[in-house]
Structures are given as structure tokens and as C-alpha cells.
Amino acid sequence: MTDGFHRPRRRGVLLLAGLGLALWPVDPTPPPGAALEGVKSRDFLTVHTRNTPLTYYEGRLGPTGFEYELVRRFADYLGVSLTLEDDHNVSSVLASVREQGDLGAAALPLDPATPGVIYTQPVMLMQPIVVYRRGLHPPRTPADLVGLQIGTLKGTGISRVMHELQDSVPELSWKEATDLEIASLLKRVEDGSLDAAVVFEHQFRLNRLFFPEVEDGFKVGEKVAMAWALPDNQGMGLIDAANEFLVTLRASGKLDMLIDRYFGHDDYLEYVGARTFIQHVHGRLPRYEELFREAARRENFDWKLLAAVAYQESHWKPDATSPTGVRGMMMLTNATAEEMNISNRLDPAESIEGGARYLRSIEQRLPEEITGNDRLYMTLAAYNVGLGHLYDARKIVSMLGRDPDRWDDIRDALPLLQESKWYERTRHGYARGSEPVIYVRNIQRYLEILDYVDHNQQQFHQLNARLPDDNDNALFQIVPPKSKG
Template structure:
């Protein structure tokens, strides 16, 4: 390990810094207010590194004090002068004076991204003719300087007063042709910038780490390393990475470009109706919006060949039962659809609980409650648990097979459809949750700004070619 090679500072004994933190009963952390690090969400503070910081403070048995008023180039200097530690998507760099870094937390792979429509860059040589940007103080700028030593004609722009979303906005708008960011940052933000494509990776991965002031002893650093090793071995670190940075493969289900386009252009007209219906029926409004998108792509005039109509695609009998006299009226359709989904959930057996109950109610919205019960019966016959969605979803497609549907009360059904239906709604809901919790930091989708709007804050310094 890196720290095993570091001598104890003569200024303080190994455990003194840790003892100071324990005695004062709080740990001071220098960080940045960004969607991938720390920000105020609707339920309070959140973010990938905030989760780690909070858990580390709990591990120490102290309170957490954050200073988030820094840009990327200021954090390390603040750690040297003020804080107990820094946690702000910092690359591990032992060459930094006055600092000690923790063990690696996760890899940071530099990546070239570019604006859709230009010739895709495939090598460093392709970047020479492009307007390229990056963020200073994040490690990607260091990577560019190392590359310039081998490719002196390379030039780029870098900024120390903007964050990843602003940088990607510059690419999407055409101010930049390409940017160098970290792969995980782009994985999260790509949902909100479908105009930006991933190109090629640059060099070997760096490592995200925490920074501590040198000369304070190694007690706090060692305790941080023990904590990080524990959450890695327990699987907690991987779960947090998945929660905050998502999975690339779900984009294939979502149709990200179309979805984001409709979220900008259509959803704002109906968002308040979804919120009202959600409050009245005890749902998350984003879930109802996701159901509406799966049903009609938020088209209030939608009509299917089977006669279901409107934004929530209600059948005529169901609309009558719900008191909906105009299925093409968005307000009636949304409120009716919410009441119908709630009624389906309430009619399910009490033995079905939690998310399983919600997913089965959504499946019933698509295929009907009777067919869902048939699939539960098949699940029992096959030795599965009829109260668990994972088991029931395996049985639903069997309603299309004669040897199975002949045994059921309600007969044949296109049982594969509700499986895809629930899966898609969950994916749409994921995307809307990212947008909602970002507090408009990722993309101007929530602010209803023009698609070509670019944040006004942030400036670049030009790094010229080497003469």
C-alpha cells in the first residue's frame, strides 16, 4: 500500500489528528457541490461521495461538517489549510505537496466525448483539429498535459469554474467539438445529453481517493483506509456505485434520445397533473409519468386499434367505472389512470408486499388482474413464490403457450407484454428520478429552457500548442 511507505510526520504523532476529530466530535470535509459528489436533493443531502463521507463520520462516531464552496481547483488547497480531509472526485496523486491520499476508492478512466454529427475522433491526432475542453484541477487536465508532451501540436481549453454538466452543455451546443471527462461522469450524465457521444479512452485509469493534510499524523488516514476496505469487502461500495452512476445497459430499453426529447417538449405540460394525481393516490409522480409515457408517449389523443384511448390509455368500461367521461382530456385521463392503478394495487392479496406489490399492479394495468392471478397460479405450480415479482414475471410469458393457458381460468394472454411493460416503466422512472434529483444541475430539462440554452457561467483558459 502507498501509505505503508509514508513516514510519520515529525510534526505530530500518528494518532493525533484522529484524536482531535474524536475530541471535537465532528470531521470537517472540503468538497464540491456537484451532482456526482454532493448536493441537496429533495430528501436532503445526497450524492455518491456524500454517502461515503456520511458513513465514514458514522464509523468514527462523529458529526459531519461540509464546506462545499469550492471549485475543482480549490479543494486541495483548502485541505492543506483548513479541513480534516477532502472528498470531491479527487484523483490520487502522490506528487501533490502537503497532502496524503487514501487508498483508491474506484477507477477514473479519462474519456473523449464528442458532439453528434461531427466525424468521430478515434485517436489523439484527431483531436488536433477540434475545439476540445476539460476541467482543470480534476486530473483530466494533467492527462492532457502529459499527452501534449508527446503531441506538441495538441491544444485545448480548460476551466476551473464549471462542472461536468456545463462542460457537456458546451459540447452539445457546438461551442466545443469534444471534451475529456471521466467515463463514470459521462455514464451518469449521458442520459441528459443525448447529443454527446462517447469516443475513445485516454491512457490508463486514475484512481478516485480522499485527500488529507500532511504533517498531521497518519491516524485519520489509516482509519479511513480501514473504513474503505470494509465497505469494499462488504459490497456496499459497489451498491453505491450502481445507485449513483447507474448502468449503461438500461439505455437500450429506454430509447434515451426520444425519451429526453419528449421529456423536454411534452412532459412539462402535464407534470403538475401527474403531481396532483400522485398526491391524491399516494404515488410518486414520476412513477405515474413513467406509466403515462409507456402508455402513450404523453400523447393525450393517443388511440389504439383495440379502442383504448388517451394519455393513460383507458378502456371504455374502465373509464366508465372511474367516472371519466372524456378519455382524451389529459386531466381526466391522468387522474383516472392513477385511481385505476391504486385500485389494482389495493385488490392484490396482502401477502404481496413492497415493490413486488407495485410491479404486479403495473402488470395488471397492462394485462388485466385476472391474467395476473393466472400467472401467480402457474408460478405456484412451478415451485416459485407467487408473491414475488421476479418469479411471477417468469410465468407471465407462459400464458401464450397452450399447454399452460388451457389450465387457467382466463385463458390466453400476450403474457410477454406486461414483463416488458413493467421493465420499461422502471427504466423511465429511473431516468426521471435522475432528472428530478439533479435539481437542474445536469440539464435544463426541468427549467423548460430552450434546447440550445447554455449556462452563462463558466469560462475557459486556452492551452496553446507547444512551440
């Protein structure tokens, strides 16, 4: 089995064809397994998708996204490597599937009437909802939408829902955009360009923390099935394999776990606290961002990780002081500041530098067997509770017959340091072990938000470079009210 990952643009795929690789048989009636045999013979699966946080994007640790996770597992299931073509919107995904194959995975609505493609069984169901700008009179029924400036994304399955709604509310009108993604649509609701939008519930759940001035209204229409699309003239081999893969993944419970991991946590930060965090991202963080970047370069960290730690410690307040005497942006003790050669804990540059250096020193003292995210999360926990208590938690994990190199097991053991029957058997004794668990969880979420904001800012910059904000008429197609005649 291979696990290679390639991400060529369109030119790369055309070059392969130019070299004479027979991607598709010429025979208009190919054998039943033609597409599957083609994938296996060239040893890679080509997937057409969209570069969005909900589907596929380059994250802090490499490629990520719900659809990416699925198609990567499908490629592994077939025993081939994966090639992604992400230079798409929904309509161009379908066009490329028809013209090039192999598979389209881009939050596509299952529509059997789509010419030239055939869909797999549903991957998941998507519930359309109305969202609106905070401060407007809350819409609660379809009739409340009449007269509002409403935006949707074309090709996502929302159009069909809206037209069905218009059958019962003929006065309803809305705008549809092809070249926008969900973040750009919600941004227009927040800044007043639109009054409301109709989006999928899971999209809003994932985005609501980044657009705190957008509220959810009510569910509208029936759920829409998301599915993968394949060309309808290449036999049934590949689609049968895809359906078999999805059935197996669903039966194992792994598909539901993946859906929950990406779309299930709407409340991982208390909402008011999340709104405050976003406000500070735009208000306080810019003053210190370059300091985080400089310290991150010196200690080989992601700057957003250092920023997330600093927010958890001090809410980016350089003069923060705790009752126990820790002070500054990174809340260093006197002893730690001395150890890290920091003379002024209240100087933000020194504090950030000292915190980054201390974080790295903890990481370097962990056993080599701890790797990846397990190593990162244990480092963060030790920054909060101390390395000695982390080692005590590792001892408890071993007593329980579990794996001391896995964060999931350490996370379960840390709160036991509050119970005498456990901490009396450790070297460093009692600790408020629940705190580092919350500490790490919060930093994970802050980091997710910072990654997401950073990614969407890049998307906004790219969008603004080719589509001026003052010409939204060029982005949207207006769907007028139904004629009463």
C-alpha cells in the same frame, strides 16, 4: 450507532468552531489517532463534496449519489452521523480539507503531490475519453484534436493526462474550467460552443442519454485513480480507518456492486429510443406537465412518476388506442375509467387524473408489510398486469420459499405465470408475466432520466444566474500549444 444526516453550509461549520468545539488539536505533531478521536468524540464525520449527480444530490427519495453512498456507509462503519459540505468545486474541496477536515469525497484524482492532504487507496479507476459533437469528422487519434475547440474540467485529473498528451502532440491546445460540472461541459459540446471535450468514461456513460448530439471518440491516456483526501497533519487514525473500510467493502464485493449500480448501465434503454424520449421530454411533455403536477398533488405522488407511467403507456399521446380497447394518455380500460369516474378517456386532464387515482387505489390495496420501493414497483406491476396476477406471483414466491414482500423476488416470479406448471396452481391463471417486469424497468429508467434532466435544468439555471452564457472566456482558462523552442 447513529445514522443522522446533517447538511449545513460553511456557516454551520464555523459556528461549531466558534462555540469552542476543538475540531483539531493545536499541537503541530498530533497523536496518531487525533482525527479519528475527534470524529468519534463529537459524534459526526464532516465530508466536503460537490453537488452533482455523480457525487451527491437530493434525489426523489432523499440524498443520493455515488460518493454520498460511500461516505454514508463509512460514517455508519465509524458509528457516527454524517455532515456534508457540498458548496464546493474540486479545488475548494481540497482547500477545506486542509483547513477544516475531516474528509474530501468529490471524484478527486489521487495526486500524491497535492500539498497538505493525504489520499486513501483508490476507490475506483477512471478512464479519460474524448467526446465530440455529432456531425464533426470523428476524431480517432490525438493528432485529430489539433485545431478543435476542446474543453476539460480543471482539477479532475484530466489536466495531467492532457499535458502528457501534449508532450507527443505539441500543437494541442484546450480550455480548462473550474466552475463547471460535467453536464454543463457536455451541453457546450452539444450546442456548438465546444467541438469536443475530454471527460471520464463513466461520466459520459451516465450522461450520454441526456446529450444525444454528443458522441464518444476514443480513450486517451492512462486511467486516473479516484480517492478520498484527508488533511496530512492530523495523524493516521482516520485514514487507516478509511482504508480498512474500503478494503472490507471491496473484499465483500459491495464496492463493485455500487460502482456498477451507478456507472455500469449504459444500455438500460436502447439508445435510439432514449434519444426519442429526450426529444419528447422537451417537445411533448411541457404541454402536459402541469396536469401531471396537479394530479400528483391530489394523489400524493411524484409528478415525474406519473409522467413516466404515461410515457410508457402512450408516449404522451392523448388519443392513443390499443388493439384491446384501452385508450388515452394513461391507457385506461372502460371499466377502470368508470370505476375512477372518468367520462372521457381521450381528454388528457381526465386520463391523467384517472390514472393517478387508479395507481393510488392499487397501492392502497397492497399489504402493509410491503414498503418503500418494493411497494412502488409492485404497484406499477399491478397497473400493468392486474392486481390479481400480482397476488398470484406473490403466491409463487411463497411456494419457492422466498419473500413475497420484496420486489426482487416478485420480479423473478412474474415470468413463471407464462408456464403452465405454475399458472395452473394460481387463482387467475396465465399472464404474460414478463411484460410487467419490462414495464417496471422502463418506468424506473424513464424516471431516472426525468429526475436527472430536472436536476440538471436547476443546475443550468443556477449557473446562468451567476455566469452569463455569452462570456465563456471568463469560465475557461486556455492552455496554449507547447512552444517548439
